[in-house]
Amino acid sequence: MCGISGYIDFTGKSGRDVxxxxxxCLTHRGPDDSGYHVVQHDNYTLGLGQRRLSILDLSPLGHQPMFFENLGIVFNGEIYNFQEIRQELIAQGxxxxxxxxxxxxxxxFKTWGPACVQRFIGMFAFVLHDTDTNKVYIYRDRAGVKPLFYYWHNNLLLFSSELKSFHRHPAFEKSLDYNHLALYLQYNYVPGPYSIFKNTTKLSPGHYLEVxxxxxxxxxxQYWNVLDHYNKEKLKISKQEAIEETERLLKSAFEYRMVSDVPVGVFLSGGYDSTAIAALLQKGRTEKIKTFTIGFDVEGFDEAPEAKKIANFLGTDHTEHYCTPQEAFAIIPTLADIYDEPFADNSTVPTVLVSKLARQSVKVALSGDxxxxxxxxxxxxxxxxxxxSQFPKPLQRTLAGVMSMVNPEKLPYFKDRYNFSTRYEKVSEIWRSGNPLTxxxxxSHYITGSELKQYLKHSFLLPPTDFDLEKDMLDNNDAFNKMLAIDYRTFLVDNNLVKVDRATMSVGLEGREPFLDHxxxxxxxxxxxxxxxxxKEKKVLLRDIVHRHVDKPLMDRPKKPFIAPLTVWFRQELKDYFLHYLSEDNLKKGDFFNPAPIIALRDRYLSGAQVNHQKLWNILIFQMWKEKWL
Structure with missing residues (x-):
């Protein structure tokens, strides 16, 4: 696990110091070692660099960039089945x-060329230079566990695990894309392949660049697409057969993620995902696996007691830590540095905290993402x-038409209910379409289209995203399978995986997501x-698997979100954040926002009105990011 960065400069102006x-600036991702390699050519200058977090082969023999004959590479991630591939290659000489x-x-790569990636089980982003073909290949893993940004403008290609590297190149133009700002405000992240900056792209999962x-x-x-597998004919097997095969695959995936030359632990929330990992790994082991949980002394936000019961039942070596408000508050000023593209998931704070906790004992942690x-x-x-489906489609469209003529703010009683006007607009759009994917x-929108027009000062155009992929899915998928496929391509990769990667790497901890074994x-x-x-029963298959290993009464309870009690704190101890960053003067800076409606929303929230704090959190996080990076 590492951070990688570099450039291909066709102007020849970039040097080793750059x-x-x-x-x-990626030292947090790889505090153990560093390597830099510059190739000066008549046609270009190539720079390959890496910061190393030593997980496999802790000796200097693992140093990068690494070279073999005509090939050089910088690599971030893990190939879990590398021993099997190694034996194949030994057999070939x-x-x-x-x-x-x-x-x-x-x-x-030397043996099988670009198709070698099809053999890999793992998470990875790597850049490979082939001097024989005079090409560079830039890869990202199938699910997008490992990040890879690239900037291509004015004959300069930059690449990196994180955006912050680009700010260190003098030719990088940090020009904000206003359309992508609108996307961020809507989703609380910038959906891929877009980035907050112009000319800057996230390499899509399952893709590689050939330069x-x-x-x-x-x-x-593209070398892999989850939609291809959803579009295959559905398997005609019994539920019991599905349980047996799924558990076999999960066990294999979990065991692969234990391959390491350093200590490994598990983030344990007590929910079905993390419990499945802990249960299947602990079974048959005499050595106790290490598990970690963060708790909060705020009602409705604390999963620690449930996680402790699971840990005691499984017999893991469990560590829990109850986070004080002061510990959480200390994380907030660092978020714009950790998440160097605007990112407003409300569980960033506890994810950073549990990463800090785990890093005291282990160098690798498995999560249930x-x-x-x-x-x-x-x-x-x-x-x-x-x-x-609650009304016939013609009636839904009629209701949507009526709703569009009524201002929800004028409706007595309803207008004061939680987030009512936003929900009203969403339901109107949903009924107009009659489509579950819509x-x-x-x-998935936190801020609606009409609210964006109020908050943003200038006009914008929302580009298509992977939420609009229904046309690429065959009818052998029902609505649920289509939604699962789209969520895999959107919320998973651009929200959950970003959250865990940046949080774990901010403290030099390798995060592994075993459910993402392809x-x-x-x-x-x-x-x-x-x-x-x-x-109304969710996760049927996984629940059945977990119930084979953990007593069902321990698991049957309402799901709690893994979030910090921000809704409580922002009206109390953190109120000054809203008053400062969402002040008229600060909102005017950069010429992005109309201050008046945002300030009105802020004041309604702080007065105790039923306002969704996530809208304000999205804008607050952008303001903090803007102060740091623009």
Whole structure:
């Protein structure tokens, strides 16, 4: 696990000092070692750099950039099945001097070319230079666990694990994309492949760039797409057969993520996802696995007691820490540095805190991310179907038309209910479409289109996102499977994986997401949706697996979100944040916002009105980010 960065400069103006600056601002991702390599060519200058967090082969033999014959590489991530691939390569005549996976990637590419990636089980982003073909290949893993940004403008290509590296290159133009700011405010993250900056892109999961250094061309290739697996014919197997095969795949995925030369632990919330990991890993082990939980002394926000009961039942080596408000408050000023693109998920604070806690004992931590997206764990999936099926379609369209003529702020009684005007606008759009996928998209908006027009000073155009992929899905998928596929391509990669990657790497901890083993989604995507969501029961398949290992009464309880009690604190101890960053003077800076409606919303919230604090949190986070990076 590392941070990688570098450039391909066809103007020849970039030097080693620039590369060192770009790489060393990622020291938090790789505090153990650093490496820099510059190639001066008549046609270009190439810089490859890496900060190393030593997980496999802790010796100097794991140093990067690493070279083999005509190939050089910088690599971030883990190839969990590297030992099996290594044996294949030995059988073909290769020998190895290191004990890690980076050398395996080099020799796999030498043997099988760009298609070598199809053999990898892992999370990865790597940049590989081939001097024979005069090309550079830039890869990102199938699910997008590891980040990779690139900037392509004025004959300069920059790449990095995090945006902050680009600020260290003198030719980087940090010009904000106003349309993408609107997307951020709507979703609380910038959906890929977009970035907050112009000319800057997130490499899509399951893709690689092929850069021809002679022709100065950049071509994008796709090598994997989750939709391809959802679009395959659904498997005709019994639920019991599905349980057996899913558990087998999960066990394999979980065990692969234990491959390490340093201590490994598990984030344990006590929910089904993290409990599945802890239960299947602890079973059959004499050594206790390490588990970690953060708690809050605020009613409705504390999962620690439930997690402790699970840990005691499984017999793990459990560590819990009750976070004080002061500890949480100390994280907030650092968020704009940790998340160097605006990112307003409301669980960033506890995720950073649990990462700090785990890092005191281990260097690698497993998390349960993707369980909800794969197995159907969010209520929004059920809600999307219910909203679009509760009335006949003609009646829904008629109601939507009537609603569009009524101002929700004028409705007595209702107008004072929680977030009413926003919900009113969303329901109107949902009924107008009658489509569950439109409902999912609307439910995913924190700020509606009409609210964006109020808050933003200038006109904007919302570009299409992966929420608009229904046309790419075959009818063998029902509404639930379509929504699961889209959530895998959107909320999972651009929200949940970003949250965990930046939080863990901010403290030099490697985060691993075993549910994102591609073999799991390739199988589960082909199951009937009723094995995942049945009536109002969510995560049917995963629940059945967990109940084989953990007493059902321990698990049957309402799900709690893993968030800090911001709704409580922002009206009390953190009130000054809203008053400062959402003041008229600060909102005017940059010429992005109309201050008046935002200040009115702020004051309504602080007075105790039923306002969704996430709207204000989105704007507050952007204001803090703007102060740091613009």
């Amino acid at each position: 590369l060192v600056g770009m790489v060393d 290769h020998s190895f001097i290191s004990g890690g996976d980076t050398e395996v990637i080099l020799k796999a 021809d250094l002679q022709k100065r061309t950049v071509v994008t290739h 993707a369980g909800d997206e794969i197995f159907g764990g969010y209520y929004k999936f059920i809600q999307s179907v219910e909203l679009t 409902a999912l998209k609307q439910i 073999r799991v989604i390739e199988f589960v995507s082909r199951l009937p949706s009723s094995y995942k969501i049945h009536g």
